[in-house]
Amino acid sequence: MKKKILIVDDDKSIRYAFRKTFAGNEFDVFEASDGKEALKVLKNIQPHVIFLDYSMPELDGFGVMEAMRDQGIDIPTIVITGYGNMNTAIKAVQLGAYEYVTKPLDVDKVRNLAKRAIEIYELKKKVVGLESTIRSLPQQYEFIGNDPKIQEIFKTIGAITSTPNEINVLIYGESGTGKELVARAIHSHGHNSGQPFIGINCTVFPESLMESELFGHEKGAFTGAIDKRIGKFEAAQSGTIFLDEIGDLSPHLQQKFLRVLQERCFERIGSNSLIQINSRIIAATNHNLEIEIKEGRFREDLFYRLNVIAVRIPALRERKDDIPLLADFFLEKYSNQMEKKIVRIDKEAVELLITYDYPGNVRELENIIKGSIMLEKSKFLTISSLPDTITGSPITSRLTFPITTTVWEDARRDALKQFERQFISQLLKKTEGNVTKASQLAKIERQSFQRIMKKHNLFSADFK
Secondary structure (H helix, E strand, C coil): CCEEEEEECCCHHHHHHHHHHCCCCCEEEEEECCHHHHHHHHHHCCCCEEEEECCCCCCCHHHHHHHHHHCCCCCCEEEEECCCCHHHHHHHHHCCCCEEEECCCCHHHHHHHHHHHHHHHHCCCCCCCCCCCCCCCCHHHCCCCCCHHHHHHHHHHHHHCCCCCCCCEEEECCCCCCHHHHHHHHHHCCCCCCCCEEEEECCCCCHHHHHHHHHCECCCCCCCCCCCECCHHHHCCCCEEEEECHHHCCHHHHHHHHHHHHHCEEECECCCCEEECCCEEEEEECCCHHHHHHCCCCCHHHHHHHCCEEEECCCHHHCHHHHHHHHHHHHHHHHHHCCCCCCEECHHHHHHHHHCCCCCHHHHHHHHHHHHHHHCCCCEECHHHCCHHHHCCCHHHCCCCCCCCCCHHHHHHHHHHHHHHHHHHHHHHHCCCCHHHHHHHHCCCHHHHHHHHHHCCCCHHHHC
């Protein structure tokens, strides 16, 4: 018996590609050009798997999935999108998507996904339905990326939001990778997003103060305790408590924290009354805890209590294709914040940003873009806008361009174009768009200078 596959996409070429992919005696391929047509098709046939485009006119992919859920239609659905951000990935999982993939599509991956989804269908195994309400994150807490590793994190966040608060989460990642952003995303998309999100860095306070910060204390519990204090665990209520750099907790606090995780209750310092914990506990670390355990600095039993669900965030140097996306995001964010009309980052500047390894990860890239915007007077960022940490030398003497081909003549021609554009841009920047002064510095005729500007679509107004 042939397996039925429904392709829902408003792009004819995509539907044609799917027909070719599944051509043969094994499959029957059905099509719909938009969401409303898809729902009509589903009234007449019950496919084994659905490939569903997210962005369509009339009714988008999520609208189709919501209608399917309301009608009790439980068919493995693979969501397709041209651009994968955190909110769409999380929502796809929450609506019960079997898988979430971004274009361009890999033919082998599509075939394998279809086969696995059909197996699920035939074995009548339901995909976990995630029903928590979607709430958009504030921009300052946005966690973005198109890298496959980041897309997998989005899916994991979506899955975590369906679990009860008793399920602990451990986030791994170097400093600056966005561990708190992931924790906030889990909280903001979960069932208890209306409850507090309480964060604390385990490296900030000495041990004596950290215990009071976490658990609170009664009046007179110790010298200086002049009033009763509510601790972080109590303040979190039924929300989320985020413990950053958990690997730096002292042995004494590790032992006490283990007891809290085991019993889901604690006592304020100086009190014998137990207080129940209803919050989700998310911990994060930039240490390799397995090594810390072997060297006796971290309790193994505490590790296993925390590591129920693990999320590993890659360093920025491991997902360099996301650098242009992140740079544009920060450009828009801080240009608006500082009320500056900087419209873009020059192509050559972006290429140079990609070559840097970012020991400070995304936080370092953010600070680089923020600092460049603060000092920039023109309408776009160029190589000369970037700090010495990126350019490797004083900006005024740095000209950088990539080798585009191994053919000597072609490479020399491309390099000359890049040189002309960068050289003219830097002079215009230095003179704040004064073409006469710039041509005098270059020691060439003003008309010749203007011809080069026109050749490279450079406008003096952009540098004023």
